Amino acid sequence: MNLKKALNHDIFQIIGTIADDTKVNCYVIGGFVRDFLLNRGNAAKDIDIVTIGSGIELAQAVAKKLKGNPDVTIFKNFGTAMIKYNGLELEFVGARKESYQRESRKPIVENGTLEDDQNRRDFTINALAISLNSKNYGTLLDPFNGIQDLNKKVLRTPLEPSITYSDDPLRMMRAIRFAAQLKFEITSESLDAITQNKERFKIISKERIVDEIHKILMSNKPSIGFRLMHETGLLSIVLPELKALQGIEEVEGQKHKDNFWHTLEVVDNISKTTNNLWLRWAALLHDIGKAPTKRFVKKIGWTFHAHEFVGSKMVYKLFKRLKMPLNDKMKFVQKMVFMSSRPIILAEEHVTDSAVRRLVFDAGDYVDDLMTLCEADITTKNPGKQKRYLKNFQLVRQKIVEVEERDRIRNFQPPVSGEEIMKTFDLKPSKEIGIIKEAIKEAILSGEIPNEHDSAFVFMVEKGKKLGLKPIAI
Incomplete structure (x- = not known):
């Protein structure tokens, strides 16, 4: 198959010509090729170039030929170089083969062939390469039938899954992330391998894990990713607070809902209305206080007293453990979790001006985000109830506008100093x-x-x- 149509940017001709002049073979590989074939809009920005030789030397030669002579950022430890040019991020690397020590996430790297480099890729759909040399410009090299997997919407590893995942355990999360982003299915062999190798995942840095969680959260349907994390056991390692919500208990014939699956519905709901990453985090964590506060009280039933307060405190510990920012972003998530039930209580009762004023006073500039979270929290399957709840929330929103126009409570400043x-x-x-x-x-x-x-x-x-x-x- 020839994919010259994928190489419509001048940069590919420039790189190919320099590769010919220096007598090295080079290819565009990985996500660019995959996303082009999937017609994804981001296909033209992040470009990986692999060469049979020094990626750093090729990058330096390319930079000299580009207008403005852009800087080359060199990562000697990884043998890679990056050029940022006209909105593109070009990463150059020499073809290599890797081996890993059991207790390390840092590979031992050796020079290799294109086949070696494709073997070390995480999935067949990311091992697709297009030649940039003039002799076979645009030719697709697909040693693992990645095109077939793209068409079948399947995530499969080039090598035996346990080898791929044990070598770099982050690939387990990447599999789940791609399943969520692309709505692809992970092969049963791969899922089994993730489960079998989940303990090795603990050697991965928190920063790399969080980056994958963010990408799952920003997908159109995040529940796909969190469901797979749950099924493979990764959730217990990464987000045990969320895993603790799973399950239903029954005492004296009374049950509570499964707060884990409810949470995933809430995250999916909010993802239809906002791209605010931290509001999506709030949806994911809004009920985490329910596991430690769950109690059965005779004549009352199941209670989760003060779960919002407890949950807001848990947000800080979770963010700190995952080395996430402990700044205004964390405080925003805390506030959303702490206040997550307030509008719901309002919507269930007669909406008084006084209650709305207090809501706006406490939520400040985040009152609209809070309402968005609470509307996403409606997961009832009863159409009548759903319609009534949404109507009540609309009344609360309307009341907020009226009270705000009249009383100016948001970001309240005392009229007497x-x-x-x-x-x-x-x-x-x-x-x-x-x-x-x-x-x-x-x-x-x-x-x-x-x-x-x-x-x-x-x-x-x-x-x-x-x-x-x-x-x-x-």
Whole structure:
């Protein structure tokens, strides 16, 4: 098969000409070829070039021929080089064969043939290579029937699966990630091999694991990936907090729902409405507090008291363990988990202005994200209930807009400052100032007074008098 049509960018002709001049064979390989054949839109940005020789030397020669002489970033430890040019990322590597020591994730690398390089690839669909040399420009080299696997939507390893996965255990997560992204099926032999080699996965760095989880979360249907992680045992290693949600208990004829499968439905739901990675993380973790708080209480049934609070605390520990950012992104996920039930309670009751004001006050700029999360949390299979819940949430959203326009609660600032309280009562810094400010805030949130200066000032004076203070400057 000839794929010259895949090589419509000038860069391929340039690389091929230099390869001819230096008498080396070179190929474009891996994801670029796969994505072109799958008609995926990102096929033209990330390009891997493999050469039978030095990838670094080829990269340096190519850079000299490109306009502007772009910099070559060299990774000596890996024998690779990268050029960023006109929106493309070109990575050059010499063909190699790899072997791994049992307790290491770092390979012993030797120079090799194209066949050696294709053997070390993770899947047959990523071992596809297109020649860039003039003698066979555009010719597809497919030693493992990768084209057939693409057509069948199958993920298969070039070598025996246990060898491929044991050599580089991250490939187990990559298999699951590709299954989620491409909606391909992993062969039964590969799934068995992942299960058998799952303990070896523990040598992989947290950063590489999280990168794969992010890609699973950003797929159109993340549940595919998390289901496969669960089935192969990787979930217990990577996200035991999520695995702990799986299962249903029955006591005195009363059951609770399986919170693991419910969570996967929520993640799929939210993925239809947002590409916010951290909101998707919030959906994934919104119920993790239910496992440690699950209790059976006679005459009540199953309870998960304070699971939102417990879950928000668990978010920090999970992020820290996985070496994820402990910054505003983590705090956002914590807040979403902590508040995940608030709009649901509102939607089930009569929506009062006071309750909406408090919701907006507590959620601030994230109130819309919170509503999106809660709407995704509707997983009932009863069409009538689903319609009623969605309608109620729409009423809450409408009420938020009305209250926000009238009362300006989002990012609330007290209409009376601490300095004004001190001046009015001739006070020095003291606890009374905090008591008065808190009382003003509560009065506004409860609807006792409007969120405006004059009304708050009158309220402040009366509150001060009740505390035994005398106003001297009115």
